[in-house]
Amino acid sequence: MVKLSLNRNYISKMLKTAKTRIIAHVDLDYFFAQCEERENPSYKGKPVVVCVYSARGGDSGVVSTANYVARRFGVKSGMPIFSAKRLLKEVEAVFLPVNHELYNKISDEIMEILRDYSGKFEQRSIDEASLDITERTGRNYGRAEKLALDMKREILMSEGLTCSVGVAPNKLLAKMTAGFNKPDGLKVVRPEEVKSFLFPLPVGELYGVGRKTERVMLELGINTLEDLAKYRIEDLVKVFGEKMGMYFHNAANGVDESPVREREGFVQISKITTLKKDSSDLNEIISDLYELCKAVHERIVNDNIVFRSLGIMVVTENMSIHSRSITLDSYVSDLETLKRACYELLERFLKESPLKIRRIGVRVTNFNVASQKTLKDFQ
Numbered sequence: 001m002v003k004l005s006l007n008r009n010y011i012s013k014m015l016k017t018a019k020t021r022i023i024a025h026v027d028l029d030y031f032f033a034q035c036e037e038r039e040n041p042s043y044k045g046k047p048v049v050v051c052v053y054s055a056r057g058g059d060s061g062v063v064s065t066a067n068y069v070a071r072r073f074g075v076k077s078g079m080p081i082f083s084a085k086r087l088l089k090e091v092e093a094v095f096l097p098v099n100h101e102l103y104n105k106i107s108d109e110i111m112e113i114l115r116d117y118s119g120k121f122e123q124r125s126i127d128e129a130s131l132d133i134t135e136r137t138g139r140n141y142g143r144a145e146k147l148a149l150d151m152k153r154e155i156l157m158s159e160g161l162t163c164s165v166g167v168a169p170n171k172l173l174a175k176m177t178a179g180f181n182k183p184d185g186l187k188v189v190r191p192e193e194v195k196s197f198l199f200p201l202p203v204g205e206l207y208g209v210g211r212k213t214e215r216v217m218l219e220l221g222i223n224t225l226e227d228l229a230k231y232r233i234e235d236l237v238k239v240f241g242e243k244m245g246m247y248f249h250n251a252a253n254g255v256d257e258s259p260v261r262e263r264e265g266f267v268q269i270s271k272i273t274t275l276k277k278d279s280s281d282l283n284e285i286i287s288d289l290y291e292l293c294k295a296v297h298e299r300i301v302n303d304n305i306v307f308r309s310l311g312i313m314v315v316t317e318n319m320s321i322h323s324r325s326i327t328l329d330s331y332v333s334d335l336e337t338l339k340r341a342c343y344e345l346l347e348r349f350l351k352e353s354p355l356k357i358r359r360i361g362v363r364v365t366n367f368n369v370a371s372q373k374t375l376k377d378f379q
């Protein structure tokens, strides 16, 4: 009897560990404004406000984002530009229009860096990504923290930008955690710390609780996430409907099962780049294409794999996305085949498309392990 119950405990503990995931959420700090600071180091230390000017001219429009110097004066995303100017009228501040081309390019480069940290990668917005690092870290939070530091360091070294990272057992918690120590932050919430992290927070801090919902919750006497977690689930459903009621209950208890959704399955290796200028001239694009092939090929060699399918991705000047791919008769792993096939796919695409190309990518899928090397590994 005793043995059985011990056994049961052991099994339930195992099941629990088996389910534990480790998710890292990366969010770049004051992203648009930080990109501008990087391009113009003289802005550093001054309030920098990136603005979406409306067609009406003058100062009409809203603040897209601002650096932390400007935030100390009360400047926030979404406020009218004239309000930000009023808050900053005593100081020398920098007001700039949005430059999406720059932010997209930097975002793409950073996402490419992050993609290498886990096969399970999901870009959540222009400056955010979730990574399932369970396998990569062997479910070890100490290793996860070190990996998060590596990500931060690599982004800083290669792109000159700081970001904040949250590490936690699920996507929702990791996102909340990332926002906790901004800027240049890193916070880890281990499974046993989930409740002590969540419960004292005001309900307004929960992702999905907007101002209106917050007001309703406060009226119900729900002030903290602990109040929300302990509120009768039936009553939550009555007030907020089944979907949201369940979500609030689970979220406040630190439960979120949603997987990191890789956009195209993680069985692919890809690299993408933005051309220096939009072009429909094969000779102009080819060196970029070959560079991408080389980068993809390096990963193939590193990962010791062979592939059967390959393709190109193209973003045209009107931002529409296209892909062209082929599947070969047998597995290959050599750079020449990859280059030749990509060349042909691009040549064909250019003949078909009247639009100039803005971004180009190379992708290989349909893998197998390279047997020769595997054999050698065992010797």
Ligand code: TTP
Residues within 6 Å of the ligand: 027, 028, 029, 030, 031, 032, 033, 063, 064, 065, 066, 077, 078, 126, 127, 182, 183
């Ligand atoms: P956020 O990550 O929300 O904000 P942020 O990166 O500027 O600041 P931080 O993460 O350090 O708090 O948004 C990313 C970018 O999206 C932001 O730099 C500009 C843009 N954005 C807007 O244009 N309007 C908005 O209302 C918000 C919130 C963001």
Ligand code: MG
Residues within 6 Å of the ligand: 027, 028, 029, 030, 031, 127
């Ligand atoms: Mg951000």
Ligand code: MG
Residues within 6 Å of the ligand: 027, 028, 125, 127, 128
């Ligand atoms: Mg963000």
